[in-house]
Amino acid sequence: MSIAYILHLADNALVLGHRNSEWTGHGPILEQDIALSNISLDLIGQARNLYQYAATLIGNGATEDTLAYLRDENEYKNCLLVELPNGHWGTTIMRQFLFSAYQHPLYERLSDSNDENLNAIARKSLKEVTYHLRWSSEWVIRLGQGTAESRAKMTDAVNDLWPYTQDLLLHSPEEKEKWQERVQSIFKHASLNIPADVKMISGGFEGKHTSHLVEMLNEMQHLQRTYPGVEW
Protein backbone atom coordinates (compact mmCIF):
# COMPACT_ATOMS: atom_id res chain seq x y z
CA MET A 1 0.00 0.00 0.00
CA SER A 2 1.48 3.40 -0.92
CA ILE A 3 2.27 6.00 1.71
CA ALA A 4 -0.02 8.43 -0.11
CA TYR A 5 -2.93 6.01 0.22
CA ILE A 6 -2.30 5.42 3.94
CA LEU A 7 -2.18 9.19 4.49
CA HIS A 8 -5.43 9.45 2.51
CA LEU A 9 -7.10 7.01 4.93
CA ALA A 10 -5.58 8.76 7.94
CA ASP A 11 -6.57 12.25 6.76
CA ASN A 12 -10.13 11.09 6.06
CA ALA A 13 -10.43 9.83 9.62
CA LEU A 14 -8.77 12.84 11.26
CA VAL A 15 -10.67 15.51 9.34
CA LEU A 16 -14.07 13.89 9.87
CA GLY A 17 -13.19 13.19 13.50
CA HIS A 18 -12.31 16.85 13.97
CA ARG A 19 -15.47 18.04 12.22
CA ASN A 20 -17.66 15.81 14.38
CA SER A 21 -15.84 16.97 17.50
CA GLU A 22 -17.01 20.51 16.72
CA TRP A 23 -20.45 19.29 17.85
CA THR A 24 -19.20 18.49 21.35
CA GLY A 25 -21.22 20.64 23.70
CA HIS A 26 -23.59 21.65 20.88
CA GLY A 27 -25.47 18.41 20.10
CA PRO A 28 -29.27 18.59 19.83
CA ILE A 29 -29.64 16.56 23.01
CA LEU A 30 -27.12 15.31 25.54
CA GLU A 31 -27.39 11.70 24.32
CA GLN A 32 -26.53 12.56 20.71
CA ASP A 33 -23.83 14.98 21.79
CA ILE A 34 -22.11 12.04 23.49
CA ALA A 35 -22.81 9.67 20.59
CA LEU A 36 -21.14 11.95 18.06
CA SER A 37 -18.25 12.69 20.41
CA ASN A 38 -17.71 8.93 20.74
CA ILE A 39 -17.59 8.62 16.95
CA SER A 40 -15.07 11.47 16.85
CA LEU A 41 -12.84 9.66 19.30
CA ASP A 42 -13.08 6.44 17.27
CA LEU A 43 -12.09 8.28 14.07
CA ILE A 44 -9.25 10.23 15.68
CA GLY A 45 -8.00 6.96 17.19
CA GLN A 46 -8.01 5.38 13.72
CA ALA A 47 -6.17 8.40 12.34
CA ARG A 48 -3.50 8.08 15.05
CA ASN A 49 -2.88 4.42 14.22
CA LEU A 50 -2.64 5.16 10.51
CA TYR A 51 -0.35 8.18 11.02
CA GLN A 52 1.92 6.18 13.30
CA TYR A 53 2.21 3.53 10.60
CA ALA A 54 2.76 6.11 7.85
CA ALA A 55 5.42 7.83 9.99
CA THR A 56 7.46 4.62 10.19
CA LEU A 57 7.36 4.33 6.39
CA ILE A 58 8.23 7.99 5.82
CA GLY A 59 11.06 8.13 8.35
CA ASN A 60 13.08 11.38 8.54
CA GLY A 61 11.72 12.13 12.00
CA ALA A 62 8.09 12.06 10.93
CA THR A 63 5.63 11.34 13.76
CA GLU A 64 1.85 11.24 14.05
CA ASP A 65 2.05 14.81 15.35
CA THR A 66 4.15 16.23 12.51
CA LEU A 67 1.78 14.59 10.02
CA ALA A 68 -1.33 15.98 11.65
CA TYR A 69 -0.10 19.39 12.74
CA LEU A 70 2.65 20.43 10.35
CA ARG A 71 1.28 19.69 6.90
CA ASP A 72 -0.43 22.39 4.84
CA GLU A 73 -3.80 21.90 3.27
CA ASN A 74 -2.32 21.07 -0.16
CA GLU A 75 -0.49 18.14 1.47
CA TYR A 76 -3.68 16.75 3.00
CA LYS A 77 -5.12 13.86 1.00
CA ASN A 78 -8.58 13.50 2.52
CA CYS A 79 -11.69 13.36 0.35
CA LEU A 80 -13.57 16.64 0.11
CA LEU A 81 -16.73 15.27 1.75
CA VAL A 82 -15.19 15.09 5.23
CA GLU A 83 -13.90 18.66 5.25
CA LEU A 84 -17.25 20.29 4.51
CA PRO A 85 -18.75 22.36 7.33
CA ASN A 86 -21.11 20.57 9.70
CA GLY A 87 -24.22 22.45 8.56
CA HIS A 88 -27.25 21.35 10.57
CA TRP A 89 -27.71 18.02 12.36
CA GLY A 90 -29.15 16.42 9.23
CA THR A 91 -26.12 17.42 7.14
CA THR A 92 -23.75 16.00 9.73
CA ILE A 93 -25.76 12.76 9.89
CA MET A 94 -25.89 12.44 6.10
CA ARG A 95 -22.14 13.10 5.76
CA GLN A 96 -21.40 10.50 8.44
CA PHE A 97 -23.65 7.97 6.73
CA LEU A 98 -22.16 8.50 3.26
CA PHE A 99 -18.69 8.18 4.76
CA SER A 100 -19.39 5.14 6.96
CA ALA A 101 -21.02 3.37 4.01
CA TYR A 102 -17.63 3.73 2.28
CA GLN A 103 -15.42 3.08 5.29
CA HIS A 104 -17.18 -0.13 6.29
CA PRO A 105 -16.50 -2.16 3.10
CA LEU A 106 -13.05 -0.55 2.96
CA TYR A 107 -12.02 -1.85 6.38
CA GLU A 108 -13.66 -5.19 5.59
CA ARG A 109 -11.39 -5.48 2.57
CA LEU A 110 -8.29 -4.27 4.41
CA SER A 111 -8.97 -6.83 7.17
CA ASP A 112 -7.76 -9.39 4.61
CA SER A 113 -4.85 -7.26 3.46
CA ASN A 114 -1.35 -8.75 3.21
CA ASP A 115 -0.04 -5.60 4.83
CA GLU A 116 0.18 -6.69 8.46
CA ASN A 117 -0.10 -3.22 9.98
CA LEU A 118 -3.00 -2.13 7.85
CA ASN A 119 -4.67 -5.45 8.47
CA ALA A 120 -4.47 -4.98 12.26
CA ILE A 121 -5.70 -1.39 12.13
CA ALA A 122 -8.62 -2.36 9.86
CA ARG A 123 -9.70 -5.25 12.08
CA LYS A 124 -9.74 -3.08 15.16
CA SER A 125 -11.51 -0.21 13.41
CA LEU A 126 -14.12 -2.35 11.68
CA LYS A 127 -16.06 -2.88 14.91
CA GLU A 128 -16.19 0.86 15.48
CA VAL A 129 -17.27 1.59 11.93
CA THR A 130 -19.95 -1.12 12.04
CA TYR A 131 -21.53 0.90 14.84
CA HIS A 132 -21.06 4.24 13.04
CA LEU A 133 -22.82 2.82 10.01
CA ARG A 134 -25.67 1.40 12.07
CA TRP A 135 -26.08 4.62 14.08
CA SER A 136 -26.01 6.95 11.07
CA SER A 137 -28.27 4.67 8.98
CA GLU A 138 -30.89 4.68 11.73
CA TRP A 139 -30.75 8.46 11.86
CA VAL A 140 -31.03 8.88 8.08
CA ILE A 141 -34.15 6.69 8.09
CA ARG A 142 -35.59 8.38 11.15
CA LEU A 143 -35.12 11.89 9.79
CA GLY A 144 -36.08 10.96 6.22
CA GLN A 145 -39.36 9.53 7.45
CA GLY A 146 -39.81 11.99 10.30
CA THR A 147 -41.64 15.30 10.01
CA ALA A 148 -42.06 17.43 6.87
CA GLU A 149 -39.27 19.66 8.22
CA SER A 150 -36.81 16.84 8.92
CA ARG A 151 -37.52 15.39 5.48
CA ALA A 152 -36.92 18.73 3.77
CA LYS A 153 -33.65 19.19 5.67
CA MET A 154 -32.46 15.70 4.76
CA THR A 155 -33.30 16.32 1.10
CA ASP A 156 -31.23 19.52 1.26
CA ALA A 157 -28.40 17.60 2.92
CA VAL A 158 -28.37 14.99 0.14
CA ASN A 159 -28.34 17.69 -2.53
CA ASP A 160 -25.55 19.61 -0.79
CA LEU A 161 -23.31 16.58 -0.25
CA TRP A 162 -23.92 14.50 -3.35
CA PRO A 163 -21.48 16.43 -5.59
CA TYR A 164 -18.65 15.20 -3.32
CA THR A 165 -19.51 11.49 -3.41
CA GLN A 166 -17.49 10.71 -6.53
CA ASP A 167 -14.38 12.13 -4.85
CA LEU A 168 -15.12 9.93 -1.81
CA LEU A 169 -14.86 6.76 -3.89
CA LEU A 170 -12.29 7.85 -6.45
CA HIS A 171 -9.37 6.01 -4.88
CA SER A 172 -11.30 3.01 -3.59
CA PRO A 173 -13.00 1.59 -6.68
CA GLU A 174 -13.35 -1.78 -4.89
CA GLU A 175 -15.83 -0.24 -2.45
CA LYS A 176 -18.00 1.50 -5.01
CA GLU A 177 -20.55 -1.23 -5.59
CA LYS A 178 -21.10 -2.00 -1.90
CA TRP A 179 -21.37 1.70 -1.17
CA GLN A 180 -24.01 2.17 -3.87
CA GLU A 181 -26.01 -0.82 -2.62
CA ARG A 182 -25.95 0.43 0.96
CA VAL A 183 -26.90 3.99 0.06
CA GLN A 184 -29.72 2.85 -2.22
CA SER A 185 -31.12 0.52 0.42
CA ILE A 186 -31.04 3.06 3.26
CA PHE A 187 -32.37 5.85 1.03
CA LYS A 188 -35.24 3.57 0.07
CA HIS A 189 -36.11 3.01 3.74
CA ALA A 190 -35.76 6.74 4.37
CA SER A 191 -37.84 7.67 1.28
CA LEU A 192 -34.99 9.84 0.01
CA ASN A 193 -33.97 10.15 -3.63
CA ILE A 194 -30.53 10.08 -5.16
CA PRO A 195 -30.10 13.35 -7.08
CA ALA A 196 -29.75 13.07 -10.85
CA ASP A 197 -27.44 15.03 -13.17
CA VAL A 198 -25.19 16.41 -10.48
CA LYS A 199 -21.96 18.14 -11.36
CA MET A 200 -19.28 16.29 -9.42
CA ILE A 201 -16.40 17.98 -7.59
CA SER A 202 -13.18 16.15 -6.79
CA GLY A 203 -9.48 16.63 -6.09
CA GLY A 204 -9.03 15.91 -2.37
CA PHE A 205 -6.45 13.18 -2.87
CA GLU A 206 -4.34 15.53 -5.01
CA GLY A 207 -4.46 18.26 -2.35
CA LYS A 208 -6.98 20.46 -4.14
CA HIS A 209 -9.20 21.33 -1.22
CA THR A 210 -12.01 23.73 -0.42
CA SER A 211 -11.37 26.81 1.68
CA HIS A 212 -13.23 25.01 4.49
CA LEU A 213 -10.22 22.76 5.09
CA VAL A 214 -7.91 25.78 5.28
CA GLU A 215 -10.09 27.28 7.99
CA MET A 216 -10.31 24.00 9.85
CA LEU A 217 -6.53 23.42 9.80
CA ASN A 218 -5.91 27.01 10.92
CA GLU A 219 -7.84 26.23 14.05
CA MET A 220 -6.63 22.66 14.53
CA GLN A 221 -2.94 23.47 13.97
CA HIS A 222 -2.91 26.86 15.65
CA LEU A 223 -1.22 25.77 18.87
CA GLN A 224 1.56 23.68 17.28
CA ARG A 225 2.22 26.35 14.65
CA THR A 226 2.39 29.13 17.23
CA TYR A 227 4.36 27.24 19.88
CA PRO A 228 6.26 24.51 18.01
CA GLY A 229 6.73 21.35 20.06
CA VAL A 230 4.43 22.51 22.87
CA GLU A 231 3.17 19.74 25.15
CA TRP A 232 0.40 19.42 27.72
Added chain:
Amino acid sequence: MKNTFPLWEVFIRSKQGLDHKHAGSLHAADAKMAIENARDVYTRRQEGVSIWVVESKHIHASNPDEAGSLYEPANDKVYRHPTFYDLPDELKHM
Protein backbone atom coordinates in the same frame (compact mmCIF):
# COMPACT_ATOMS: atom_id res chain seq x y z
CA MET B 1 -36.68 18.12 20.58
CA LYS B 2 -36.22 17.18 24.20
CA ASN B 3 -39.91 17.77 24.88
CA THR B 4 -41.03 15.24 22.30
CA PHE B 5 -38.60 12.42 23.17
CA PRO B 6 -39.94 10.07 25.85
CA LEU B 7 -37.83 9.07 28.84
CA TRP B 8 -36.32 5.57 29.09
CA GLU B 9 -34.79 3.66 32.01
CA VAL B 10 -31.56 1.85 31.27
CA PHE B 11 -30.40 -1.44 32.83
CA ILE B 12 -26.88 -2.69 32.26
CA ARG B 13 -25.40 -6.13 32.85
CA SER B 14 -21.76 -5.57 33.74
CA LYS B 15 -20.61 -9.19 33.25
CA GLN B 16 -22.04 -12.45 31.98
CA GLY B 17 -23.79 -14.18 34.85
CA LEU B 18 -24.58 -11.05 36.81
CA ASP B 19 -28.00 -9.41 36.72
CA HIS B 20 -28.96 -6.21 34.96
CA LYS B 21 -28.77 -3.19 37.23
CA HIS B 22 -30.42 0.17 36.83
CA ALA B 23 -27.83 2.56 35.36
CA GLY B 24 -29.88 5.70 34.81
CA SER B 25 -32.29 7.21 32.33
CA LEU B 26 -32.16 9.01 28.99
CA HIS B 27 -34.29 10.47 26.21
CA ALA B 28 -34.87 8.64 22.93
CA ALA B 29 -37.46 8.54 20.17
CA ASP B 30 -37.79 4.75 20.09
CA ALA B 31 -36.38 1.55 21.58
CA LYS B 32 -33.59 1.21 19.00
CA MET B 33 -32.40 4.74 19.63
CA ALA B 34 -32.69 4.18 23.37
CA ILE B 35 -30.36 1.16 23.17
CA GLU B 36 -27.88 3.08 21.00
CA ASN B 37 -28.00 6.06 23.34
CA ALA B 38 -27.53 3.77 26.33
CA ARG B 39 -24.52 2.21 24.64
CA ASP B 40 -23.05 5.67 24.04
CA VAL B 41 -23.91 7.19 27.40
CA TYR B 42 -23.56 4.29 29.85
CA THR B 43 -21.07 1.77 28.41
CA ARG B 44 -18.26 3.95 27.07
CA ARG B 45 -15.97 2.93 29.94
CA GLN B 46 -16.54 -0.82 29.50
CA GLU B 47 -19.40 -0.92 32.00
CA GLY B 48 -21.51 -3.44 30.19
CA VAL B 49 -22.06 -6.54 28.08
CA SER B 50 -25.85 -6.28 27.77
CA ILE B 51 -28.42 -3.49 27.81
CA TRP B 52 -32.12 -3.43 28.62
CA VAL B 53 -34.24 -0.35 28.11
CA VAL B 54 -37.82 0.23 29.15
CA GLU B 55 -39.90 3.33 28.68
CA SER B 56 -40.17 5.02 32.06
CA LYS B 57 -43.96 5.27 31.81
CA HIS B 58 -44.18 1.48 31.97
CA ILE B 59 -42.56 1.37 35.41
CA HIS B 60 -44.99 1.33 38.31
CA ALA B 61 -43.58 2.19 41.70
CA SER B 62 -44.70 1.52 45.25
CA ASN B 63 -45.98 4.48 47.19
CA PRO B 64 -43.48 5.85 49.76
CA ASP B 65 -46.41 6.82 52.01
CA GLU B 66 -47.21 3.12 52.37
CA ALA B 67 -43.70 2.17 53.44
CA GLY B 68 -44.86 1.48 56.99
CA SER B 69 -47.47 -1.09 56.10
CA LEU B 70 -45.41 -2.57 53.26
CA TYR B 71 -41.98 -3.07 54.84
CA GLU B 72 -42.08 -2.70 58.62
CA PRO B 73 -44.03 -5.92 59.28
CA ALA B 74 -40.89 -7.81 58.17
CA ASN B 75 -38.75 -6.20 60.87
CA ASP B 76 -39.56 -8.66 63.69
CA LYS B 77 -39.55 -11.83 61.55
CA VAL B 78 -35.88 -12.76 61.86
CA TYR B 79 -36.84 -16.43 61.46
CA ARG B 80 -37.27 -15.74 57.76
CA HIS B 81 -33.49 -15.48 57.41
CA PRO B 82 -31.84 -18.87 57.00
CA THR B 83 -29.43 -18.20 59.86
CA PHE B 84 -30.59 -20.89 62.30
CA TYR B 85 -28.94 -23.88 60.68
CA ASP B 86 -25.76 -25.50 62.03
CA LEU B 87 -23.41 -25.73 59.07
CA PRO B 88 -20.60 -28.28 58.82
CA ASP B 89 -17.13 -26.66 58.90
CA GLU B 90 -16.29 -27.96 55.41
CA LEU B 91 -19.00 -25.76 53.92
CA LYS B 92 -17.53 -22.42 52.94
CA HIS B 93 -18.94 -19.23 51.45
CA MET B 94 -22.45 -19.49 52.83
